[in-house]
Amino acid sequence: MTDEPTKESPADRFKLMAGDIEHNAHRGFGGACVIYPPEGGGGPIEFLVIGQGDIAQFYSNIQTRTQMALETLNAPKQPFRTVR
Numbered sequence: 001m002t003d004e005p006t007k008e009s010p011a012d013r014f015k016l017m018a019g020d021i022e023h024n025a026h027r028g029f030g031g032a033c034v035i036y037p038p039e040g041g042g043g044p045i046e047f048l049v050i051g052q053g054d055i056a057q058f059y060s061n062i063q064t065r066t067q068m069a070l071e072t073l074n075a076p077k078q079p080f081r082t083v084r
Contacts, residue, residue, distance in 0.1 A: 010036040020048050031058040042069045
């Protein structure tokens, strides 16, 4: 066994979410989302809705978070400069 940190696998996020769903099963399931983009695509998007969730709000949450990720990817890499 080594003390070196291990790199997280994309599967780890899904396993953690599955554990969260099981752990909170007694509280009701309102939806879950795990999006793990390829390297360079930003961080994962994940959330768990507990209790009776609103379907439109669930999909709106996914849409908003993915739109924010796209805007971050499309943002200029350097600040704009004014040329005089």
